[in-house]
Amino acid sequence: MTLKTTPILAVSGVGKSFPGVKALSNVSMDVHPGEVVAFVGENGAGKSTFLKILCAEYSLDEGNIDLDGVKLNHCTPLDARDAGLRLVRQEPEIIGDISVAENVFIGEYPRLSFGRVDFPGMRATVLELLERYGFAGMIDINALGRTLSPAQMHIVEILRALKDGVKLVAFDEPTSSLTSREVDRLFGLIRILKSEGLGVIYVSHRLHEVMEIADRVVVLKDGVLTGDLMIEDTSEPEIIKLMVGRELAHGFNREETTTTEVVLEVNNLHSQWHNDISFKIHAGEIVGFGGLVGAGRTELAKVLFGEYAKESGVIKISGEVKNIRNPSDAIAANIGLIPEDRKGEGLILVRSLIENASMAVFSKLSRFGILRNRDMVTTVSPYIKQLEIKTPSLDQVVGKLSGGNQQKVVLARWLAAKPKLLILDEPTRAVDVGAKAEIYRLIDDLAKKGMAIMLISSEMPELLSMSDRIIVMCDGKISKPIEKIDATEEAIVNYALGTATN
Amino acid sequence: MSLTKNSNNSLSAGKFFKNVGRVTNYIGAENLSLIIALIVMVVLINSQTEYFFSGRNIFNIGQNMAVVGVIAVGMTFVIVSAGLDISVGSIAGCASVICALVVTQLGSVPGGVVLGITIGVALGMVNATIISILRVNPVVATLATFSAFRGVAFLIAPGGRSIGVLDPSLGYLGSGRLLQFGDFPGIPVAFMILVIVAVGAHFVMTSTVFGRSIYSMGGNPVAARLAGINLTKMRYAIYAIAGSLAGLAGVIVTARTSSGQPASGTQGLELEAITAVFLGGALLAGGKGTIVGTMLAVLLLATLSNGMNLLGIPTFYQLVAKGLLLVVAVAIGQWRMARSERIQAKVAAAGGDD
Incomplete structure (x- = not known):
């Protein structure tokens, strides 16, 4: 550990608000040369906001960002890049009809005289980079972008970040589309970067990876820093506690309603995203759906609503089997869907x-x-x-x-449509606090009147206070329903991360 | 709410603007500017020539509007649904030929009219199939059928030439007149057909589930589908309507020219109709546009070319003037939209109504 060095990145007192939401407040942390700092937190804890502020996609409201002596408080994304700060995105933008080498150099093609592109120079540089970072032979530099696998796209994105003048690399959920062998290779790369004295920020949901690769872990919760610990001094359970340990101060207290009338029954549903999903929702019941972004919750809502196709399985509404092929069928079957992306x-x-x-x-x-x-x-x-x-x-x-x-x-x-089953996908996203409370009251009212409600939410307090039962999704599968009295944030996070089993 | 407080300063002026505002709301700001443009143009033309307001001339304007007007009505359906139909002129050509063939070979005028419209419906369905089932973009799909349908029109016309039709009852549709007495030249029958079509279309667009659903699918197809609107069915109906009206236009051309014309008289109609729809306030992105606006625009364009003819301005200038008019009209629309967004942003920033 080289903690006596001056930090390559120093962040102090950074705050950012969006209308009605304080996304980050007073976040301070630093990264030293040759150090890997992991960033963990739940959905909406502020990790993405922090990354976007770092690479200047968002401007910060207050605080200081200092990269190797250069102030990056109010600069353009290009300035941040020039200063040596690079982000490796989870879903890189790869242009389908140009080669790998061109994709790496997109926007910064090396030039010859008369503005000609230096293709040989470009290819040579890319080959050299592949060699240097242990990716040799894994990707054909002349292949077209659209022929690449997700892992190969990730390599292109990494090369873009590393090709010149880099001082700090931030990885955003780098392993979400990788197999375990590819993860090992990525860790190899990160170790090379460490040895070259770069700073590395590693954002991930996967705690065991964090324990393996990081030197230090920074925990965010609701936009506030709740922990900054050396890896050797901490453990997974402690990190989880820091991620979730929250008072349910703004929760909504629902009276429990129990009826026996089953409104929705799903049996052995399979689809492109889902693997053997079965559950029931009763009249007057709110069933919360928790899980990480990408676990397949929104897709489940859309499969039930007939927007996406299912491969097999049975959907029953009030005991009747319904063949739902499109949204009009779903509406005829008395299902309503409030989609996540309202615009x-x-x-x-x-x-x-x-x-x-x-x-x-x-x-x-x-x-x-x-x-x-x-x-x-x-x-x-x-x-x-x-x-x-x-x-x-x-x-x-x-x-x-x-x-x-x-x-x-x-x-x-x-x-107005008076459905029997209402599916709400993140109903309070980007809604201010006042309107949020009204929407909670309304959902509660609807349940009291006997509507069955499927509530997809990434906000823990919302999920915990509104739901009668909670089902957690992970990688297209569901956990067994957690009854309200047993529901804790730890339990949900454990199921969502796949660290707990049914 | 802070906005209304300012009007207390001068009560009478406030009242005046309020009334103007009410009228604007009723007619729609876009339509109001079309009406103003029309009035300005009429005043200008009338100051230069005494013939403009003669019965004969007004009759001519009505007569000349009919064909492009009928097509523009169908085009409004298509453009509001966020589509485009470039093939309508070619469909009209097919219909003109079919109508003439039926009248000359079978001797049945009603049969000719009905079959002319029917071929329009059929070709519209072909467009819908290419767009919905084969998933070809509407512009590309109808660009293809624009060419193909014109070819079909030449193929079904014997020898690819026009077919003379000397049937007075068919001619009545094209150049007949109603209520003629004394100096009053009457109302062109073709114009009355346009009025009936436009009134019907206006009712459909404003008051039926089908019409409102066109606005929804044009504004946001995903949201419309998630609200239970079947986009494929909608597209079939919309392109069939556009086709049927193109067919009707083709029939009117046959009636007016006493001949089934594979090309002459129907070429370029699609672009004139599209011009009118955009001038009438529709958005290429869909979700916006009205039959009233389109009809005002058709009237404006017909008046423009009539006035310029009366003033002896060569056609070349007329073409340039039409182009300018469209650019100016759409630019004003954009400016108005940007301004209302700015005002809204200001209100929001000041922590206003929200």
Whole structure:
């Protein structure tokens, strides 16, 4: 350990707010040359925000970032790159129709006279880099981008970061698409980087990898630093405790409701993303779905809703087998879906509030295909009122409403449709605290009235306080349901990380 | 809410603007600017020539609007759904030939009209199939059928030449007039067909589940599908409507020219119709646009070329003027949208209504 050296990266007191959310507050940490610092935390703990601030994609509100003597507080992403800071992204942008060598040098092609690209020089440099970092023979430098495997794309992304003037490399979830052999190779690379005296930041969910490769671990929770420990002084359970140990101060207290009427029954569902999924949701019950991003929760919602195809398995609504091939079938089967990406998948931003809110029930509001305007107003208005959607009029273009109000418009649409099963995918994402509380109250109300609710959420307090039972997904499989009394953050995180078994 | 407080300063002015605002809301800001442009143009033309307001001339404008107007109505459906149909002019050519063939060979005018429209529907379905089932982008798909359907029109016309049709009852559709008395030249039958089509289309677009769903799918196809709208069915209906109206336009061309024309009279109609739809306030991205706007734009374009003809301005200048008009109109629309977004951002930053 070379802790007596001056840090290559020094971050002090960094804070960042988004409307209604404090994403990071007062984060200070440093990275020394030849040191690997792991960053861990739950979804939404602020890891991505921190990385984006580091490489200047977001500007910081307060604090200091110092890379080897260069202040990077308010610079452009290009400045940060020039200063020697590189990010290896989880899902690199690879251009499909150009070669590996060109992909590595994209935007910075070496030149000859008259602006000609120095292709031989480029290929030679890439070959040299491959050799130096232990990737020799793993990738054909003349292959086209679109022929690459995810692991090969990752190598291209790594070479982009390392090709010149690098001082600090940040890896964002580098192993999510790698096999264990590829992970070993990546660790080999990180050891080379260490020996070359670079600083390394390693962001990962996988604690055993962190224990293996990192020298130090920094823990974030809700945007606040909760731990900065040398690896040899800590253990996985301690890190988990630091990640989750939270008071449920802002939770919502639901009365428990239990009925025996099964609304949704899923048996042995298989799909491109899912492996043998079976569960039930009763009337009046809220079943929370926890798990990491990418565990297959959103895809499960879309399979149930007929947007994505299932390979096999049976979906029953109120005991009846339903063959759901598209969203209209799902609506006919009394299922509603509030998608995660409300702008991309929920709303028609250029159209009015009333149109957006009544879309799913157009056919109920019409006679011989002719819409009855008055019925539209009388159907939708009560929900606009109940949800306290702030709007100058029903004809307001939805794109002009605030985020919270937009989310409520999607909610209003499905309330008007009166489904038996409502699937909510991250219903409070990018919604401010006040609107959040209202949405919780409303979901609770709906359950009380007998609706079955499938609540997908990455926010622990939301999951723990709203759900009657929690099902955790990991790699397309589900855990057994955790009853409310047994539900703890540790239990959920353990299932989500795959460190606990059923 | 802070915005309305300012209007207390001058009550009468505030009231005036409020009323203007109400009128604007009812007509729609885009349509209002079209109306203003139309009025300005009419005043300008009228100041230069005494013939503009003559019955004969107004009759001509109505007559000339009909063919492109009918096609523009169909194009509005397509563009609002975020599609495009470049093949409508070629479809009209096919319909013109079919209609003439049926009338001359079978002697049935109603049969000719119905079959002309039917071939339009069929070719529209071909477009929908290429777009929905073969998943070809609408611009590419209809660019292909633009060429193919024109070829078909020449192939079905014997010898690839036009077919003379001397049937007075068919001619009535093209150049007949209603309510003619004294100096009043009457209303062109073709124009009345356009009015009926436009009123019907306006009703469909504004008041039916189908029409509202077109706006939804144009605004955001994914959200529309997740709200239960079947996009494939919608596309079939939309391109069939565009095709049927192109077919109707082809029939009117046959009636007016007393001949089934594989090309002449229907070439370039698609671009004129697309111009009118965008001028009428539709977005290429879909989700926006109205029949009223399109009709105003068709009227504006017809008035422009009529006025320039009266003033003896050569066609070449007219083409340039039409192009300029479209650019100016769309640029104004963009500017207005950007401005309203800026105002909204300011309100949000000031912690206003939110």
